[in-house]
Amino acid sequence: MLTLPILPMKKKLNCIGVLTSGGDAPGMNAAIRAVVRYSYAQKCTVKGILRGYSGILERKLIELGPSSVANIIQRGGTILKTDRCEAFFRKSTREKAAKNLIKEGIEGLVVIGGDGSFTGAHLLENETGFPVIGIPGTIDNDIALTDDTIGFDTAVNTAIQAIDRIRDTASSHDRIFLVEVMGHSSGFIATQVAIGGGAETVILPEKLHERKEPKDYIKNICETIDRGVSRGKTSSIIVVAEGPKPGLSSRISENLSKRGYPSRVCILGHTQRGGSPTAHDRVLASFLGTSAVAYLLAGNSNSMVGVQNNEIALVPFDQVIGHKKKIPSELLVLAQILAS
Numbered sequence: 495m496l497t498l499p500i501l502p503m504k505k506k507l508n509c510i511g512v513l514t515s516g517g518d519a520p521g522m523n524a525a526i527r528a529v530v531r532y533s534y535a536q537k538c539t540v541k542g543i544l545r546g547y548s549g550i551l552e553r554k555l556i557e558l559g560p561s562s563v564a565n566i567i568q569r570g571g572t573i574l575k576t577d578r579c580e581a582f583f584r585k586s587t588r589e590k591a592a593k594n595l596i597k598e599g600i601e602g603l604v605v606i607g608g609d610g611s612f613t614g615a616h617l618l619e620n621e622t623g624f625p626v627i628g629i630p631g632t633i634d635n636d637i638a639l640t641d642d643t644i645g646f647d648t649a650v651n652t653a654i655q656a657i658d659r660i661r662d663t664a665s666s667h668d669r670i671f672l673v674e675v676m677g678h679s680s681g682f683i684a685t686q687v688a689i690g691g692g693a694e695t696v697i698l699p700e701k702l703h704e705r706k707e708p709k710d711y712i713k714n715i716c717e718t719i720d721r722g723v724s725r726g727k728t729s730s731i732i733v734v735a736e737g738p739k740p741g742l743s744s745r746i747s748e749n750l751s752k753r754g755y756p757s758r759v760c761i762l763g764h765t766q767r768g769g770s771p772t773a774h775d776r777v778l779a780s781f782l783g784t785s786a787v788a789y790l791l792a793g794n795s796n797s798m799v800g801v802q803n804n805e806i807a808l809v810p811f812d813q814v815i816g817h818k819k820k821i822p823s824e825l826l827v828l829a830q831i832l833a834s
Contacts, residue, residue, distance in 0.1 A: 497804075498785060499806050507538050510790065513550070518767055523571070540557075542555065545577040546577040589622060606628075629782045632645060634646070634682060642801045648769065652766045665728070668728040669757070670719065677737070678738055679699050695714070697734045700821060796811055
């Protein structure tokens with residue numbers, strides 16, 4: 495069970511802003527709820543910023559109070575909407591953003607998002623001095639120096655539920671299924687889904703960088719299928735992370751067919767982003783949202799609140815940004831052992 499940091503309030507803030515940026519993740523609403531309710535418990539008001547950093551520039555804000563975040567903890571997506579603000583890459587834009595926040599009476603900012611969102615937050619504070627705290631919200635779970643991110647558990651469970659259903663039809667027709675999950679440059683979802691869903695093998699974007707094309711996997715996949723057949727298996731599930739180049743699963747399926755292994759492709763896509771967050775993600779988001787406000791009020795900023803060894807940790811942005819978390823090698827070994 496996570497434990498909350500006990501921090502003295504060193505900085506009196508009258509108003510905090512909160513926004514969600516980048517890709518949405520189940521549990522973001524739970525984090526917003528925690529930010530609002532803990533802030534009010536500390537006599538601090540909250541303004542919600544609509545559509546991420548774009549909302550700061552356009553001054554699209556709403557007042558958030560304890561009652562306005564009622565009944566959102568179970569909802570997927572984000573009530574504040576989200577956006578990828580290309581304009582925020584410009585220094586002049588960030589200077590304008592800081593001025594707009596001050597005009598709105600906001601004295602500290604909580605940013606819920608991933609690596610790109612944290613980059614914007616880091617630059618904003620470095621250049622203007624405006625205090626920002628980040629909360630890791632991404633289904634990919636690829637943020638450095640935090641063991642967990644909001645939305646990851648829900649995305650994994652959504653994919654596993656789909657695989658359980660696909661396995662029924664795969665078994666009925668003695669078929670091979672390639673199930674593609676999200677993961678442009680990170681294979682955390684694919685690895686967990688492969689282990690939890692009992693997949694025969696898993697293909698990761700991290701490994702694609704080591705090999706040139708999916709054809710390099712075909713021999714290993716065929717051998718895995720053959721081993722299963724020798725033990726009496728009549729169907730196989732292969733989990734594929736989408737990878738950086740679209741159409742990976744289809745290319746693998748074509749290569750398998752050429753070798754006499756016809757298969758079906760099922761792309762789960764954005765279904766993994768939506769839906770009601772799991773209890774795990776709701777609790778995680780609640781702890782991180784509360785901790786973000788607590789750290790701001792204690793005078794900390796330019797950092798992310800994350801989870802390390804089941805404890806809330808404050809990590810400076812410059813140690814997080816640009817450092818992708820790597821999949822532990824023992825997880826990959828376990829996936830292979832359990833599939834054999």
